[in-house]
Amino acid sequence: MKIGVISDTHGHVPEEALAALAGVEHILHAGDVGPMAVIQKLECIAPVTAVRGNTDHGIDLPETAVFERGEIKFLLHHIVDYPKPTGSAAEAIKEYQPDVVVFGHTHMPCDEDSDGLRWLNPGSAAQPRGLHPASIMLIEVGESLGTQLVVLDRELPA
Known part of the structure; x- marks a missing residue:
């Protein structure tokens, strides 16, 4: 199964990300979706x-979500304070016991194995920071978990 991972769209999904x-x-x-029209476009x-991010005020999304595919359990949570989660992120990890934690907020890609978990952050699709380009991530779920960071064109709307 192929899964797309996106974060920090802040109301804009670049055409290159959709492609x-x-x-x-x-x-x-x-998280940090922007208006629900972003979700509708992705759907x-x-x-x-x-999940909702820290800038997603007034939209109906949970703080934490779990997605399971085969034997792999993904936990989504916008702010996790990787590599040492605190607060509600730490509580969710303890409660749900995921294999993979998917997070956003930093606008910086991450694909690390630590403390028995796989930590994935696709970076920001719409608002890259510093030297990190706009990006999303593709995951291939099979006998193992394969990931690919997809770097997007930095040409973003003014």
Whole structure:
């Protein structure tokens, strides 16, 4: 199964991100979505599991979500304070016992194994920071978990 991972869209999904997500079977959005129109646009590609971020005021998304595919359990939470989660993120990890933690907020990609967990952050699709380009991530779930960071064109709306 191919899964698309996106975060920190802040109301804008670049066309290049939509093209890269074409063909995925599910999309995980790790928060700072912007208006729900972003989710609706992504749902035209595949079903979406999303969480709210710290800038998602007034939209109806959970703080934490769990998505399971085969033997792999993904936990989505916008701010996790990687590598040492605190607060509600630490509580969710303890409660749900995921294999993979998908997060956003930093606008910086991450793909690390630590403390028995896989930590994935696709970076920001719409508001890259510093030297980190706009990006999303593709996950291939099979006998193992394969990931690919997809770097997007930095040409973003003014």
